[in-house]
Amino acid sequence: xxxxxxIEKELMQTVAGVHEPPAGAYNFRVNGESIGRQSSDNINVxxxxxxxxxxxxxxxxxxxxxxxVVISKTGHKETVxxxxxxxxxxxxxxVAGCGIYNCGPKNSIHDGIHTFHIGKNAKVRYIEKHYGxxxxxxxxxxxxxxxxxxxxxxxxxxxxxxRGVDSTDRITEAELADDxxxxxxxxxxxxxxxYAKSHIETILNGxxxxxxxxxxxxxxxxxxxxxxxxxxxxxxxxxxxxCDAILQDHGTVLATPSLDAKHVDAQLxxxxxxxxxxxxxxxxxxxxxxxxQQAESQIINGFLK
Amino acid sequence: MLQxxxxxxxxxxxxxxxxxxxxxxxxxxPGEFVVITGPNGSGxxxxxxxxxxxxxxxxxxxxxxxxNITDKDITERARLGIAFAxxxxxxxxxxxxxxLLQISATGHETFLEDNxxxxxxxxxxxxxxxxxxEREVNNTLSGGELKRIEIASAIARQAQLTVFDEPxxxxxxxxxxxxxxxxxxxxxxxxxxxxxxxxxxxxxxxxADRIIVLRDGQIALQxxxxxxxxxxxxxxx
Numbered sequence: 001x002x003x004x005x006x007i008e009k010e011l012m013q014t015v016a017g018v019h020e021p022p023a024g025a026y027n028f029r030v031n032g033e034s035i036g037r038q039s040s041d042n043i044n045v046x047x048x049x050x051x052x053x054x055x056x057x058x059x060x061x062x063x064x065x066x067x068x069v070v071i072s073k074t075g076h077k078e079t080v081x082x083x084x085x086x087x088x089x090x091x092x093x094x095v096a097g098c099g100i101y102n103c104g105p106k107n108s109i110h111d112g113i114h115t116f117h118i119g120k121n122a123k124v125r126y127i128e129k130h131y132g133x134x135x136x137x138x139x140x141x142x143x144x145x146x147x148x149x150x151x152x153x154x155x156x157x158x159x160x161x162x163r164g165v166d167s168t169d170r171i172t173e174a175e176l177a178d179d180x181x182x183x184x185x186x187x188x189x190x191x192x193x194x195y196a197k198s199h200i201e202t203i204l205n206g207x208x209x210x211x212x213x214x215x216x217x218x219x220x221x222x223x224x225x226x227x228x229x230x231x232x233x234x235x236x237x238x239x240x241x242x243c244d245a246i247l248q249d250h251g252t253v254l255a256t257p258s259l260d261a262k263h264v265d266a267q268l269x270x271x272x273x274x275x276x277x278x279x280x281x282x283x284x285x286x287x288x289x290x291x292x293q294q295a296e297s298q299i300i301n302g303f304l305k
Numbered sequence: 306m307l308q309x310x311x312x313x314x315x316x317x318x319x320x321x322x323x324x325x326x327x328x329x330x331x332x333x334x335p336g337e338f339v340v341i342t343g344p345n346g347s348g349x350x351x352x353x354x355x356x357x358x359x360x361x362x363x364x365x366x367x368x369x370x371x372x373n374i375t376d377k378d379i380t381e382r383a384r385l386g387i388a389f390a391x392x393x394x395x396x397x398x399x400x401x402x403x404x405l406l407q408i409s410a411t412g413h414e415t416f417l418e419d420n421x422x423x424x425x426x427x428x429x430x431x432x433x434x435x436x437x438x439e440r441e442v443n444n445t446l447s448g449g450e451l452k453r454i455e456i457a458s459a460i461a462r463q464a465q466l467t468v469f470d471e472p473x474x475x476x477x478x479x480x481x482x483x484x485x486x487x488x489x490x491x492x493x494x495x496x497x498x499x500x501x502x503x504x505x506x507x508x509x510x511x512x513a514d515r516i517i518v519l520r521d522g523q524i525a526l527q528x529x530x531x532x533x534x535x536x537x538x539x540x541x542x
Contacts, residue, residue: 216398244398278395280391280393280395281395281396281397283359283379284391284394284395285408286378286379286380286383287357287359287379287383287391288383288405288408288409288458288462289380289383289384289408289409289411289462290380290408291380292380298400298404298408299397299400301399302398302399302400302401302404303398303399304399305399
């Protein structure tokens with residue numbers, strides 16, 4: 001495998017928790033090229049045009065596949081298409097994520113389209129972290145994640161924009177068959193003049209389906225965030241979405257919930273709260289000996305934990 | 306330990322100035338357990354907040370261990386050895402009960418050791434089991450649970466002076482019984498530490514070494530519970 005330089009190692013470590021080839025299946029992509037790929041007995045990783053096809057055998061248990069992407073070349077633009085086929089009764093974790101370091105004058109852009117076909121009673125934990133660094137032009141990430149859950153399937157998506165991403169347009173969609181359940185946990189921090197847009201849409205087609213979506217974000221400086229959370233209930237189902245945002249400095253957030261109950265037994269709930277850190281919270285932590293700055297950090301770190 | 310000298314606190318615009326505390330003075334000795342009581346609007350909670358630095362006095366001085374802390378902020382006062390339990394504690398999304406207790410205990414000379422057993426003991430002191438340590442301090446907790454956690458976080462400071470602002474408010478009868486025991490234990494374990502409790506509850510008031518009764522921002526009565534309680538009832542304060 002091509003040796004990663006220090007910056008690439010740090011990016012890889014930040015977004016995927018690894019910088020050396022891990023045990024099991026993986027694909028490391030750096031500046032548009034796969035620099036290392038491995039399948040396991042149960043997880044097949046094969047290339048397709050602009051991306052990968054990842055196939056997980058039925059009944060695979062407790063395996064992890066790492067597919068991080070790193071861009072360290074200024075002006076690099078790519079669209080990556082990864083398709084996942086998860087066999088029935090499998091239970092796996094997918095660690096994705098993209099880190100961009102840009103020290104040059106041109107924007108670096110990663111558009112990623114991930115489609116998950118999750119078999120009957122299969123369980124998938126999907127972890128995706130985004131991170132930008134470097135003094136150069138735009139670090140731009142536009143991820144699309146589509147989840148198709150068959151009967152009894154379960155998906156848990158942890159979507160985190162750590163920091164440093166100048167612009168993002170994130171789309172997350174899910175369609176659920178009978179007895180399927182999805183949990184989506186989104187965390188986002190924007191700074192400076194960064195812009196982030198996130199659209200999460202879940203369609204509860206099956207009977208006894210459940211969607212639980214929690215989006216937490218912090219908008220600081222002059223950054224702007226826009227969220228739309230949509231749940232459609234087409235059967236006996238439960239849907240809950242929650243959008244919480246902390247504002248600092250001149251940060252702004254628009255949250256637009258939408259619930260579409262198309263069945264009499266659909267139970268859909270939305271909660272939203274946007275505002276700056278409450279003075280009562282700061283005061284409480286200051287009575288415990290923290291400075292106001294330490295109290296702010298503690299509140300934000302906890303909120304995005 | 307604590308001297309409050311000619312303390313005044315007013316709010317509102319100059320023409321419609323409302324005086325909450327008026328030239329109030331008092332002393333708290335090391336190891337003393339003082340309950341401050343009085344009718345609503347008498348200035349009890351304001352006095353507690355002024356001692357912690359949550360409000361700034363219009364006039365007067367606050368001396369703690371011979372140091373003038375009148376202009377010191379909340380953090381400085383906390384680090385000097387004053388702890389405070391809020392009447393209405395705030396929620397924190399993403400911050401667990403254990404996080405809160407850890408912050409409370411950290412950096413203090415007598416802090417608890419950072420291990421599960423100490424936090425478990427602490428949370429049990431306020432009548433909650435260890436499963437609460439991993440729970441977030443958010444709105445899934447009842448008002449009573451939140452209040453007990455607030456009391457635990459103040460106790461974890463092991464401060465020289467701890468101020469409890471209406472600890473009984475919002476808690477159920479079982480918790481209240483526990484609360485009386487908590488103050489007894491707190492005193493027994495650290496007899497040199499002082500307690501100020503803002504309260505209306507007779508069972509708490511009876512535990513005190515001294516009762517201070519406020520009325521219209523001034524001290525109306527003070528003394529031992531045996532002397533003050535009959536007068537309090539007589540005057541219907």
